[in-house]
Amino acid sequence: MSESKLKPEELAETIKYKTPNRNWMDQKVEMKPGRFSHSGVPKSVEYLQLPNPRKWQPTDPDWQLPENWKEIILEGLRDRLNRFRSLRVFMDICVRCGACADKCHYFIGSGDPKNMPVMRAELLRSVYRHDFTLAGKILGKFAGARELTIDVLKEWFYYFYQCTQCRRCSVFCPYGIDTAEITLLVRELMNLVGVNIDWIVTPVANSFRTGNHLGIQPHGFKDSIDFAVDELESITGIKVEAPINKKGAEILFITPSADYFGTPHYYTLLGYLALFHEIGLDYTWSTYASEGGNFGSFISHDLMKSLNAKMYAEAKRLGVKWILGGECGHMWRIVHQYMDTLNGPADFLEEPVSPVTGTKFENTTSTKMVHICEFTADLIKNGKITLDKSRNDNWKVTFHDSCNPARALGLIEEPRYIIKNACNHFYEMPENTIKEQTFCCGSGAGLGTDENLEMRMRGGMPRANAVKYVKEKHGVNYLGCICAIDKATLPPLMEYWVGGVEVGGVHELVGNALVMKGEKERTTNLRGEPLDGKME
Amino acid sequence: MILLLPFLAILVIIVVALFGAAVPGLDFLFGVVFPYAAITVFLLGIIYRVLKWARSPVPFHIPTVTGQQKSLSWIKSSKIDSPHSSPGVVGRMAMEILLFRSLFRNTKMEMKSGPKLVYGSSKYLWLGAIVFHYSMLVIVLRHLRLFMQPIPQFVLALQNVDGFFQVGLPGIYVTDGLIVAALLFLFLRRLYDSRLRYISLASDYFPLLLILSIAVTGILMRYFLRVDIVSVKELAIGLFTFHPFIPRDVGVLFYAHLFLVCVLLAYFPFSKLMHMPGIFLSPTRNLANNSRMKRHVNPWNHPVRVHTYEEYEDEFRDRMKAAGLPLDKE
Ligand code: HEM
Ligand code: SF4
Ligand code: SF4
Numbered sequence A: 001m002s003e004s005k006l007k008p009e010e011l012a013e014t015i016k017y018k019t020p021n022r023n024w025m026d027q028k029v030e031m032k033p034g035r036f037s038h039s040g041v042p043k044s045v046e047y048l049q050l051p052n053p054r055k056w057q058p059t060d061p062d063w064q065l066p067e068n069w070k071e072i073i074l075e076g077l078r079d080r081l082n083r084f085r086s087l088r089v090f091m092d093i094c095v096r097c098g099a100c101a102d103k104c105h106y107f108i109g110s111g112d113p114k115n116m117p118v119m120r121a122e123l124l125r126s127v128y129r130h131d132f133t134l135a136g137k138i139l140g141k142f143a144g145a146r147e148l149t150i151d152v153l154k155e156w157f158y159y160f161y162q163c164t165q166c167r168r169c170s171v172f173c174p175y176g177i178d179t180a181e182i183t184l185l186v187r188e189l190m191n192l193v194g195v196n197i198d199w200i201v202t203p204v205a206n207s208f209r210t211g212n213h214l215g216i217q218p219h220g221f222k223d224s225i226d227f228a229v230d231e232l233e234s235i236t237g238i239k240v241e242a243p244i245n246k247k248g249a250e251i252l253f254i255t256p257s258a259d260y261f262g263t264p265h266y267y268t269l270l271g272y273l274a275l276f277h278e279i280g281l282d283y284t285w286s287t288y289a290s291e292g293g294n295f296g297s298f299i300s301h302d303l304m305k306s307l308n309a310k311m312y313a314e315a316k317r318l319g320v321k322w323i324l325g326g327e328c329g330h331m332w333r334i335v336h337q338y339m340d341t342l343n344g345p346a347d348f349l350e351e352p353v354s355p356v357t358g359t360k361f362e363n364t365t366s367t368k369m370v371h372i373c374e375f376t377a378d379l380i381k382n383g384k385i386t387l388d389k390s391r392n393d394n395w396k397v398t399f400h401d402s403c404n405p406a407r408a409l410g411l412i413e414e415p416r417y418i419i420k421n422a423c424n425h426f427y428e429m430p431e432n433t434i435k436e437q438t439f440c441c442g443s444g445a446g447l448g449t450d451e452n453l454e455m456r457m458r459g460g461m462p463r464a465n466a467v468k469y470v471k472e473k474h475g476v477n478y479l480g481c482i483c484a485i486d487k488a489t490l491p492p493l494m495e496y497w498v499g500g501v502e503v504g505g506v507h508e509l510v511g512n513a514l515v516m517k518g519e520k521e522r523t524t525n526l527r528g529e530p531l532d533g534k535m536e
Numbered sequence B: 001m002i003l004l005l006p007f008l009a010i011l012v013i014i015v016v017a018l019f020g021a022a023v024p025g026l027d028f029l030f031g032v033v034f035p036y037a038a039i040t041v042f043l044l045g046i047i048y049r050v051l052k053w054a055r056s057p058v059p060f061h062i063p064t065v066t067g068q069q070k071s072l073s074w075i076k077s078s079k080i081d082s083p084h085s086s087p088g089v090v091g092r093m094a095m096e097i098l099l100f101r102s103l104f105r106n107t108k109m110e111m112k113s114g115p116k117l118v119y120g121s122s123k124y125l126w127l128g129a130i131v132f133h134y135s136m137l138v139i140v141l142r143h144l145r146l147f148m149q150p151i152p153q154f155v156l157a158l159q160n161v162d163g164f165f166q167v168g169l170p171g172i173y174v175t176d177g178l179i180v181a182a183l184l185f186l187f188l189r190r191l192y193d194s195r196l197r198y199i200s201l202a203s204d205y206f207p208l209l210l211i212l213s214i215a216v217t218g219i220l221m222r223y224f225l226r227v228d229i230v231s232v233k234e235l236a237i238g239l240f241t242f243h244p245f246i247p248r249d250v251g252v253l254f255y256a257h258l259f260l261v262c263v264l265l266a267y268f269p270f271s272k273l274m275h276m277p278g279i280f281l282s283p284t285r286n287l288a289n290n291s292r293m294k295r296h297v298n299p300w301n302h303p304v305r306v307h308t309y310e311e312y313e314d315e316f317r318d319r320m321k322a323a324g325l326p327l328d329k330e
Helices: A008-013 A042-047 A069-083 A085-093 A105-110 A117-132 A134-143 A150-160 A168-172 A179-192 A198-210 A218-236 A265-278 A301-318 A330-343 A372-381 A403-409 A413-422 A453-459 A461-474 A484-497 A506-513 B004-022 B027-055 B086-099 B124-142 B153-162 B174-192 B194-199 B202-224 B229-240 B252-270 B272-281 B309-322
Strands: A251-254 A322-325 A369-371 A397-400 A478-481 A502-505 B107-112 B116-121
Touching: A008 A453, A042 A198, A069 A085, A069 A117, A069 A179, A085 A117, A085 A179, A085 B027, A085 B272, A105 A453, A105 A461, A117 A134, A117 A150, A117 A179, A117 B194, A134 B202, A150 A179, A168 A179, A168 A403, A198 A301, A198 B309, A218 A265, A218 B309, A251 A301, A265 A484, A265 A502, A265 A506, A301 A322, A301 A330, A301 B309, A322 A330, A322 A372, A330 A369, A330 A403, A369 A372, A372 A413, A372 A506, A397 A413, A397 A461, A413 A506, A453 A461, A453 A484, A461 A484, A461 B116, A478 A484, A478 A506, A484 A502, A502 A506, B004 B027, B004 B202, B004 B252, B027 B229, B027 B252, B027 B272, B086 B272, B124 B153, B124 B174, B124 B202, B174 B194, B174 B202, B202 B252, B202 B272, B252 B272
Parallel strands: A251 A322, A322 A369, A397 A478, A478 A502
Antiparallel strands: B107 B116
16 A cells, blocks of 8 residues: 555645556556455355456456366457447447546546546457457557457456446437446456455455354344444433344334444434334335345445345345334445336335335335335425424535436435534535536445545545535535435545544434424534534 | 558549549549449438437437436426427437537546646537537538529528628538538647547547548639539439439549549448447437336347345344344244
């Protein structure tokens, strides 16, 4: 991690945005420390029955690939071209107009020209042309074609693990070419020969076995929830119920596992518990489906399906009417755009209706899973909960749209409506950095590892920069978000680039402001910090 | 080399065309055979490519959404940027195809000291692209006057609008100037913007140069080295009505122009110019944002290995029991 020891200003100075004058194909990849992650450990790879488990590292000269690795990948590519129209069309129609070039946070933060989304895609497209198009076969390099070699594979590994599948590039592309789709498919291809990273395969293996990516077993899950219940009691004086694996509950609640083990996620968990108690929700947690996040979706459609299957399976087993989902980014992309297709139809569930307001969630009639922000916004609108905004007066809040809720769902106004009703001070970041144009935290899609820290700080720079702007202008000290990866990775990012800004969920703010029947006078917020007076 | 090759290719094409026009007896080849062949390759090629795309299914419902979803009744949803119904999708696609909506959103990022990132609006590419494409469209439509007798009303109208700067004879068409300017802009942009130079392939310069050569030869014919328009029209109508006919003295330049067009037509299906049909099939743009309202079916949705609840409970039963969690099997 050589360069990450750099001070922020020093790191910024290393970003040059200079493109070499040479043909990009002539430049071999140079794996810079701090910009890639460790490879998958054999134990996890074996457990998942994935190909080629072995001990290796990306910096090894010999990657110990199967002898016919090239055929495997090309055959895999052929197969995917036949299964994904997206891939076929995206391979053929890019005009290299460059509109996407400076839209990627990794390009902005590294200046590495191969981090321009168009170039990332060209890394695959060049191989596609070589083996699947007439022009490429005849004209070779002049048609932008090149053979798949071990150096190309190494380049793939480096750059396709420098993409967080955030889809910001796709917003600006005149044809909507979605590099995230290409990245996912290339990761699938690499996985066919055992090229992957550990912070994907191990969490996937954990999720497969225990239901959550941290590998927490059922009793650990229960301890954690019980602990949260006690903690909430000490803050509010109310002992809430938190049923687990309860058959016949009306609603199954699923949230990322970091919510009950990570900080600052935990305060959002307290917010959920308080809210559900206050409205008297008949719901249950599940230990089997104790993970909303889906690390499988970072590496293959099959593993995505395999992990996602638990949600419907558990809903069916417990006999609930519908599913409510907590604050998470990519989980919501999978739920919104994939779950029904992969593991539906959910004909054993009912069309979601809020038991408190009677509102029918018209937008979820098929998938039958409601986003917590949709649910809470509806509660507020119908006056079913009382929020004392002043309890959040310590916070000057801004909101970071997580990539997936913004660009896959269009969940934009719901969280804002909640925030505005839960606190007095809310400030938007500049227009080009929020809503559908939001910038990634820089650590999504499995890239949130320590060894990749420098790249994360680089990729997170555009987000951090926008936060810094509202901090300087309005004194913002709370970066709200609705994603577990955000909550885990934005704090170090803020510390590095900004300083003095806490990260927290939207439902933490709700939990702070929520006036509960029979509660004692609150003296602290959910973080245990005193309510009166300003934070330093 | 990346730049030299397209230049050479264009040069060769022009030389071949001039040769064809100069050598007696080859005019049938260049005036009739090549145009028919080119149009056949163009049509069949496009059909072939589009069918090939269409044969691959759309397994997942993956629109890239750029506005508020339709959720609660009191939240205003964005009907075009986040369409939840077919009319919305049609609207969105129309905005993309007719107005290059996404390109219009373009910004330019700059890093100031601090570091401080600023994003300015950047519409030059959009403007260049719109000017080029619409000029091209108008020019293509104007050409219909050569193929049809009587000339359709809308072509005459178009001609009038386009030629409203009537300065002497022949009238000057605005689009003639615009297309050349736009093509030069698009070309120079690739040359002088180091980022674009880096990503550009020979196959990015070639179509620009090819279309530029077509435009320039056309302009030369119209304004400077006049060709016999009556003969040209005879040839065009002959082609159009499948009664090919080679009039005499059409002019060398005309053959160069025609041959370049033939090359463009034949090249089209094998190149990035396929973005024209492609944009209609892009799954991030042509699907409605109604993923949770309507189930999308994946034709190859194959089964995968799953870890069932039974297996899970078998593995953790003792601990679940000790923790007082309910069990399916005691
Ligand atoms: C549905 C019809 C079409 C749409 C929506 C469309 C859209 C676009 C867009 C958005 C761009 C990117 C901006 C740019 O680089 O200029 C582009 C580029 C381009 N288009 Fe089209 N196009 C269409 C049809 C055509 C046709 C029929 C041709 C010519 C035969 C054509 C030739 C080109 C060329 C050569 C470029 C690349 C420009 C460059 O290299 O800078 N397009 N098109
Ligand atoms: S914006 Fe789209 S068409 Fe333009 S270079 Fe990027 S991916 Fe290609
Ligand atoms: S999906 Fe995001 S990270 Fe990946 S290339 Fe596009 S902008 Fe960059």
